Amino acid sequence: ETMGSRKARLKPHTKDSCLIESGQFGRTEVIDNTLNPDFVRKFVLDFFFEEKQNLRFDVYNVDTRSSNISKHDFLGQMFCTLGEIIGSTGSRLERTLSGIPGKKCGNIIFTAEELSNCRDIATMQLCANKLDKKDFFGKSDPFLVFYRSNEDGTFTICHKTEVIKNTLNPVWQPFTIPVRALCNGDYDRTVKVDVYDWDRNGSHDFIGEFTTSYREFSRGQSQFNVYEVKKEKNREHLQPATLNLLFIVINHCLTRTQLNFTVAIDFTASNGNPSQPTSLHYMSPYQMNAYAMALKAVGEIIQDYDSDKMFPAYGFGAKLPPDGKISHVFPLNSNSENPNCVGIEGVLEAYFQSLRTVQLYGPTNFAPVINQVARCAEDVTDGSQYFVLLMITDGVISDMVQTKEAVVNAAALPMSIIIVGVGPAEFDAMEELDGDEVRVSSKGRIAERDIVQFVPFRDYIDRQGNQVLSMARLAKDVLAEIPEQLLGFMKTRDIGPQPALPLPNP
The missing domain is CATH 3.40.50.410 (von Willebrand factor, type A domain)
Incomplete structure (x- = not known):
C-alpha cells in the first residue's frame, strides 16, 4: 500500500495430484497494517501418512470488504505437501513465496502438531489491574495474546482477546478455547500470555507477560488465579482470572517421531x-x-x-x-x-x-x-x-x-x-x-x-x-x-x- 503497511490474508488450497484442480480449503483472519503477520486461525486437516496431500497457499493484501479474492492484491504463493510440513524438523517449515516475476515476495512459515484426543474445553475470563500507561493522550488499549509452547522450545500463537479501549483496568469478555489448542492435552505444557497496548498502525506496545500452564489455571483457589505481569524493569499485577472448566475426556498423545x-x-x-x-x-x-x-x-x-x-x-x-x-x-x-x-x-x-x-x-x-x-x-x-x-x-x-x-x-x-x-x-x-x-x-x-x-x-x-x-x-x-x-x-x-x-x- 502507498500509505502504511499491508493487511494480510492467507488463503490455503488443497490440490488433487491427479486432477490438478484446486479447491479452497479456508482463509485466515485479516491482520491490519503489518508486513510480518502472525495468524491465529488454525486449520485442522485429516492427515493420511500413505498419501501425498498437495497444498497451495496464497497470500493477499486485503483492500476492500469484498469476499471475492480477485478484488485484492496478490502477494505471493507457495506449494508443498502436508507431509513436508509434518516431516520437517520440529514440524516447522519455512519457504519462500513466489508468483510475482522479478519480485521478492517474502517468506511463509508453517508449524504443525498432531492433535491429541483430548476433548476438554476451557471457558475463561480475565481482567487486569493497574496496567502500564502507554498512550500519550490517554491510558492504554490493552489486549492479550496467548501462546502455547512447542516441543522445540518455541511458541505458537493460539488466541487473541478483543481490545479494551482507554483503560488500565480492563475486563475482557469470556472466551472458550479447546484445551488441545492451548496445550494439545499436555496439562503441564507452558502457556505464555503477552499483554499489549493496541496501536492503529500495527506497532503494538508491549506491556508485559506471564507464563502458566493449563494445570495451574485449573488449580486456582475457588477458580481464581493471580499472575504477575513482568517486564524488564517494572512489574504490574494482573487481577484474578476466573475459569470455568468442562472436563470431558483426557488421553495421552505420542511423542513426535x-x-x-x-x-x-x-x-x-x-x-x-x-x-x-x-x-x-x-x-x-x-x-x-x-x-x-x-x-x-x-x-x-x-x-x-x-x-x-x-x-x-x-x-x-x-x-x-x-x-x-x-x-x-x-x-x-x-x-x-x-x-x-x-x-x-x-x-x-x-x-x-x-x-x-x-x-x-x-x-x-x-x-x-x-x-x-x-x-x-x-x-x-x-x-x-x-x-x-x-x-x-x-x-x-x-x-x-x-x-x-x-x-x-x-x-x-x-x-x-x-x-x-x-x-x-x-x-x-x-x-x-x-x-x-x-x-x-x-x-x-x-x-x-x-x-x-x-x-x-x-x-x-x-x-x-x-x-x-x-x-x-x-x-x-x-x-x-x-x-x-x-x-x-x-x-x-x-x-x-x-x-x-x-x-x-x-
Whole structure:
C-alpha cells in the first residue's frame, strides 16, 4: 500500500495430484497494517501418512470488504505437501513465496502438531489491574495474546482477546478455547500470555507477560488465579482470572517421531542382464524400469517424513569391482563411510550408476541388509526415531532361516520392513514374512509384532509392464501399515506422556 503497511490474508488450497484442480480449503483472519503477520486461525486437516496431500497457499493484501479474492492484491504463493510440513524438523517449515516475476515476495512459515484426543474445553475470563500507561493522550488499549509452547522450545500463537479501549483496568469478555489448542492435552505444557497496548498502525506496545500452564489455571483457589505481569524493569499485577472448566475426556498423545528411510535393491543375476530389454534392471531411454518405478512411487511419499532427506541406499547380491567380491550389503554410492543419497532422485542416480559398475550375481540374501538397519535402530529406542527399510526384489529368498531370525530380532526395535516384489515370481517366501496372518518365528521365538509389509508390484502396472497404473494406490498400499506398526512399537515400550490428570468419575 502507498500509505502504511499491508493487511494480510492467507488463503490455503488443497490440490488433487491427479486432477490438478484446486479447491479452497479456508482463509485466515485479516491482520491490519503489518508486513510480518502472525495468524491465529488454525486449520485442522485429516492427515493420511500413505498419501501425498498437495497444498497451495496464497497470500493477499486485503483492500476492500469484498469476499471475492480477485478484488485484492496478490502477494505471493507457495506449494508443498502436508507431509513436508509434518516431516520437517520440529514440524516447522519455512519457504519462500513466489508468483510475482522479478519480485521478492517474502517468506511463509508453517508449524504443525498432531492433535491429541483430548476433548476438554476451557471457558475463561480475565481482567487486569493497574496496567502500564502507554498512550500519550490517554491510558492504554490493552489486549492479550496467548501462546502455547512447542516441543522445540518455541511458541505458537493460539488466541487473541478483543481490545479494551482507554483503560488500565480492563475486563475482557469470556472466551472458550479447546484445551488441545492451548496445550494439545499436555496439562503441564507452558502457556505464555503477552499483554499489549493496541496501536492503529500495527506497532503494538508491549506491556508485559506471564507464563502458566493449563494445570495451574485449573488449580486456582475457588477458580481464581493471580499472575504477575513482568517486564524488564517494572512489574504490574494482573487481577484474578476466573475459569470455568468442562472436563470431558483426557488421553495421552505420542511423542513426535522422526522417520529414517533406507533403500535396499536386489542386484542378483535372476533379474537378467541389465543391457537386455528383458531385464528388470534394463535402463530404457524412454521409461523407467520396474525397480525405478517402485522406488520413485514409494520414495516420493515417504521422503516427506525424513527431515534431512538423506537416505542410506544399499544393493545386495552383486560382485563388486575391482576384485569381484560378492556383497550382500554394499552402498549404491560406493561410499562405505557415508552411504547417504540426497533425496529419492539421489537414490535413483546412485542406483543407475551401480548398474554400470557391478556384476549381477547372487544369492538373494536378505538378512545382512536387515541386520544393517537393525544395528542403527537399536541405538535409538526411546521413540524419537523410527527406521523404515524398503527392499525391492525379484525372487526367492536364499537365506530364509537367517532372514526370519533377523525379522524376529528387528521386531523388538523401532523398525519396519517394506518389501516390493517385481517380476513374475510367486513370492511365497515374501507372503510368509508378511505376518498379517501368522507372526514370523525363529528358533522358538515369535516376533513380538508384525513389522513386514509385502506388495507385489505387478498388481499396479499394465499388462505390458510399461507403466504404473496408479502410483498413488501403490504408495498407499505399501505404506498403509507403517503408522500402526510404529504405534505398536510405542505401546510395547510404553512410550509417550501419560495422561496429565486422572480421568473424571463417570
